[in-house]
Amino acid sequence: MGAWFSENGLLIGLALLDGLANAALIFMVAVGLNLVFGVLRIVNVAHGSLFAIGAYAAASLGLFLASLGLPPALGFAALVVAAALVGGILGPLIERLLLRRIYDQEQVLQLLVTFALFMILEDVQKLVWGVQPILQDAPMKLLGTVEVPFGEDTIPFTAYQLFLLPGVAVATLVGLAWFLRRTLTGRVIVAVTTDKEAAMAMGIDAAKVTLLTFTCGAALAALGGALASPTTSLVPGIGAQTIVLSFAVVATAGLGQIEGAAISALMIGLGRSIAVYLAPEFEVVVPYLIMVAVLLVRPQGLFGVPETRRV
């Protein structure tokens, strides 16, 4: 063990740090998907496109600000502004113009409508940003690296991935939990999630709640993308990758579970990055294997509530 550990221990340490940063990003996307499913009862396939567009918008805005000669610290503002713009504009547009027409349709059709939207947004993204990789890593460089002590050695790791990403994810988790449980608007959302008809009978404007929830979910996806943009080059296809990964997180956690999504994002994020170092060929498979293993034991997901069967 000793010799093996001194050789591979650092790699494992790096894998854990990588996994944490990874989990933080997947959580941001998955929690939005979950929130939207809770109220709309639709699994939004186009959620990954919102992630991708958020990422591209943040990178473009950051590059634009930098080209004006403004201080690089504004790059952080660019991340948030881009996410808010994408969520605030695309969210209501999609909900009002499209999803609203299909709430009483079959699940199959709802899924396909969001799939059609995914196809459209994928090309919109290619038309606007092209297919060449785009990189804007100024925010990550600005924060520099930290030497993380690990055993006798230290691991250099970017402060952006070490503190900022997990920090934002935890803040989102806590903020969302507080919002849903302690504020009136949040409790109205929970009411609609639990029983839409009863909530409407109590005078809740379900259409407004739906619009608000979808916009929040879209903004979370875009924020996830914006935060991810400094860590990687943006290429077509990241939306498609992200959505299947967040499907896996959501199904593992159980549909509609906010805190559960955080735990399963951690499991999947860590599992993936450990696989990168141990068996790189199987990295991409790990999330799905975790999901399948969990669903074998608990068909409704780790924290999901089994539905009663109708007669």
Add this chain to the structure above:
Amino acid sequence: MSTTVTAPARRVAPIGEALLALLGIAAVILAAWAVPWLKFVLTVALAKGIAVLGILLLLRAGQVSFGHSMFLAIGAYTVAFLAPALPEALLLLPLGAAIAGLFGLVIGLFVVRYRDIFFGMLNLALSMVLYSLLEKLYDLTKGTDGIRVSGLRFAGMTPDLPTQEWVTFGLALGLALLFGLLVRAYLGSPMGQALAGIKTRETRLEFMGVSARRVLLSAYVMSAAMGGIAGTLVAMTSRHVTPQLAYWTSSGELVFIAILGGAGSALGPFLGATAFELVRVYAAAAVADAWQMILGAVLLLVILFAPGGLWGILAGRLGRRR
């Protein structure tokens, strides 16, 4: 809840359906003869139509598999792996179907325990596992480069390329007809009726002593085998097999075709597949960067304004005339 996906607005008499099928066959042959390069597109469309017939079976039970192209990929890779040792196309076809069916049985035993979103997502997850393995196990699969298929023999003969294209086209057409009739008969049989029962009220089905899981499993295995057949045909037509076949967006396309064509008849998948492939080819030629957008828009228009699909439109016309 509307039931547009499974219940057509109007029923078309069997004789009308048969006439339409014959008309379709004649049209497809004519098109393949008149415009030679269309033969390739139409063969792929017929093959995908067979896979979509399998999706149709599951749709009848109200279940949508967002990972069904894994069976198509299994069929295609069966050809790619075995062709060097066993170049006989007439053996590869049933082999592809059998291997895909076997995978369908193993995977089916697991996924038929789940319904709705979980059923869809599990299929998606398993297809992504296959996709990743095909992509990453480079020594075996040559990764994203894919494997070239060549030197196929048909009944012991090695025809020249144009003849081979016609033979594959003919095989696809014959198999499409065969499986179309099979699915039609299956849906009319008690097993097919029970499938619809899973959608309306599964518990009531079980009160009558019918095992819903077994009903769904047999449909699942059948649909997997049809996916396998489709995959072997695609491999023989395109003569190049890549992991992209198993990616989740390819599965999405199959469901897309099912809805585009309409689930009211076994003719729907072929109408849908032909329309899909033609729109794809022409849209890609006209606006190379936006063909996906055009397809997406077509899908939205169909769902919002013609939920019965192309078949629904056709059946509506025919019904009115009678």
